[in-house]
Each structure stands twice: as structure tokens, then as C-alpha cells.
Amino acid sequence: MIDSFLKCDHNGRMSGDQRREQILQTAVSLFSNRGFSGTTTKEIATASGVSEAMVFRHFASKDVLFAAILEAKMCNDGLHTFPWETNEALIAAMKVKDDFAVFYEFGKQALEKHQADIGFMRLLFYSALEEHELAERFFGEFVKKIYDFLGDYLRERQNEGAIRQMDPRIIVRSFLGMLIHHSLNNILWDKKRSILDITNDTAARSFAEMILCGASNECKQRAA
Amino acid sequence: MIDSFLKCDHNGRMSGDQRREQILQTAVSLFSNRGFSGTTTKEIATASGVSEAMVFRHFASKDVLFAAILEAKMCNDGLHTFPWETNEALIAAMKVKDDFAVFYEFGKQALEKHQADIGFMRLLFYSALEEHELAERFFGEFVKKIYDFLGDYLRERQNEGAIRQMDPRIIVRSFLGMLIHHSLNNILWDKKRSILDITNDTAARSFAEMILCGASNECKQRAA
């Protein structure tokens, strides 16, 4: 149990579970860099330091390997832990109805999560383009719930007169748009941040400010 | 010249130029649906109604075919015609400094362009993930100029006191984020629009309103 953690030599013989996990991680990295059809089982084997046959001993087919990755990513990588379940600053901000803090905390956590798992982000996009299961499940099990959660909060604040009367889902789409597009720029289009190089904190702050002003009752910008 | 346009029968014998163009269009569709490595030359040939050999008569290799697509897309599909060069409502709005109309017209045109060429959008994303040349060129030759253009307009309006003092590139990123994320939802993640089903007009109107309120001087949302 304990000393299985110490076995970090990738060249030697591993236990079945260890090797399986290692092949899985290698495959995540390769799939996220080159896509499903752009990655060969030979490459996965070589990068894992084993022969191709070992890949097929642990995963019956390339498709099964991909499915195992989905399962692992959906279970481990906090897809079932939502921001409002763990982020205490966010929970506190919601209790006292500090709208700015709510959006700021939510945004910052999202941006940091994106940055921490670029591989998962890329995998998600590949999955969406190639219409693999991951994209659909991610959308159904995660994104929809975010719309519900933020939408509910906004509706509550609308009833209290704090926020302008409009479809709250449009506000959520706008805010998520800012966050995800910003991350996408950093990950995919402008890795060197030549156009805009700001910290996650500045970004979250700015986006929260803008979305709140945009949704506030005070602003008299034409609604016609 | 003229009657070459009339030859629409895909089965018969075509002129070299016609066939080349047809193979190109077929390839665009297939690459955008399955990605580069997910599409075979055989598929392209069959879908074009010719033998594989014909594909290689017109394009020396699969890579050359892809490069030809990039060239065609960059030249034809309005990558060198910017919104502010053709959209008269936008030009007029800028003259009279009707900020809402500027963002509304810009946004609506963008959303409609995205919707009209889903294939190109998908190709762009595949290119970005697979780090093909298209993504880089598109970003350098198109996106950067949009940042410059909208940024310049916003800076001007800041000097006139109409817009709050903040980095105008953050405003541009927020606005483009709303637009592109919305299109991406419709194209990639939520094709059936189960979360949010609004017209391009409603979307452009809402986003323009929100970005302007968010950037206005009036709103007193916390800046700390």
C-alpha cells in the first residue's frame, strides 16, 4: 500500500494498477495534444515505456482506453464538485448577497481551474469537435448546473430589485463567455498573451465588475 | 467562362479548375467535420465522385490540399474584409458615436457570420488544437486588428468621457467573449439550444447593452 507510492521508477516492473494508471495519464497527455485519431497506440505504448501489447492488456481497444479517460476525468477532476460546494468565500458572499464577491470568486476559481488543467480543456474541445461522449456529458452534468445555479441566484436578486429584469440565462452566458473566451485565448490562440496579459485576479475582477454593471438597474444605457 | 458556371453535373467530366474547386470544397466539409487526421484521402475522393488518383493529380499531397484550403479560406471568406469596411450601419453609427449601435451592429454581423460558416469555425478550432498555420494566421491577420479597431474606438470615447477609464482591451475581450462563446455554444456544445434559444438579434442587442453598461461611467458597482 504505502511503498507502492514509492515505486516511481518508470522503467522497472510495475503492478497492474500502477501501470494501468500510468498508461492512462500518458494517453490523456497525448490525446489532448494530438486528438484521438492523431494519436497512435504505438505512441502511447512508447511514451509509457512499455510495448504496445501492454496497452491492449489493460485496455481492450483504443476506444475503451478513451472511455476510461472520460470516466477518470469525470470522477477525479472535480466535475462532481461544484464551486459552490467547496469555495467558502463564494458561499459566504452569497449569504450576505455581495454580488461583486459572488461573481469575482466564481470567476477567479474558474480561470484558475482552466489554467491548472489545460490538458483537460484541450481534451474537451477535441471531444466536442469529434463529437465524443465527453463533451455531451460534461455539458449535461456540469455546464447546465452552472446555468441553473447562477440563474437561480440572479433571479433571486432580480426579485429583490438589485438586478435588471432580463433573462438571467443571458447574463450567465455573457459572464461564462468572458471567462471561457479569456481562458481559450490563453490556452489556444494567444499562448504568449501578446494581445492581453493580465492576471487571473485582474481578469476576474474586471469581468465581475462589467457583468454586474451590465446587469444592474442603475445603468440607463438604451434598452430599446 | 460563363457556361463553366452552368456545368453543375457532378458525375460527368469536369474541367481541371472545376474539379479542383469541387475537391477543395468537399475536403473543407470533411476536414471541418472529422479533422485533418480523421479524414482520409479516399473519403475525399469518393465524396467528390472521383478516384483517389484525381485528388493527387490536383493536390500533390494531403498537406498541400490542406494548405490550399487555408489559402482559399483566408482569401475568399472575407478575412480581408473587416466589418468596418462593408457594414454601412456600423460606419454610420461610428460617425455619430452611437455606442449602442456600434456594438449592436458589430455583434450582429459577427454572430451571423459565425452561423453562416460553421464549417470554417470548426476548421479554425481544429487548426488551433492541431497547431496548424490557419489558427495563427487568422489570429494575427484578423483578430488582432479587431482588438485594435474596437480598442481605438473605445479609447476615443474614453477621452470624451463617455466610457470608464480601464484597459479598453479588457472591454474588447469581454465583448468578443460573449459573442464567440455564444456562437460556440450553438455550434459545438448545445446545438439544439436547450439552455438558451435566442435570435442573433436578441443576442447582439443584449450583449451590446451589457457591455456598454459594464463599461459606462454611470454605474457605481464596486471598483475596489
Add this chain to the structure above:
DNA sequence: ATCCAGTGAGTAAGCACTTACTTAGTGCAG
């Protein structure tokens, strides 16, 4: 008779996946 769009039948390399086999670790009877 001469272009030239178009083909059938290839080739060599690469693909996912399998087989037949070897080696290293483990428990346990003597």
C-alpha cells in the same frame, strides 16, 4: 492525332490489435 480528365490496380509504410512466448515476483510445502 493529341490533349487531358479520369481510372484500376497497384506499393510501401503505418494502423489497431493478436499470438506465442519469456521473465519476474509470490506463496508455500518440505
Add this chain to the structure above:
DNA sequence: CTGCACTAAGTAAGTGCTTACTCACTGGAT
């Protein structure tokens, strides 16, 4: 503690099929 049966980790060398790409050839229009 040793030796041996048993199992699990690992491989080399394939399988048949697909891939990108080639070439000698054909038939219809000018």
C-alpha cells in the same frame, strides 16, 4: 531457507487491414 508451482508483467514478431501516394493506361472532345 530452499526449491518449485503458479501467476502476473512484459515482449517480439507477427496479423490483416488501411493509409497516403504512384503509374501505366483509357476514352472522349477538339
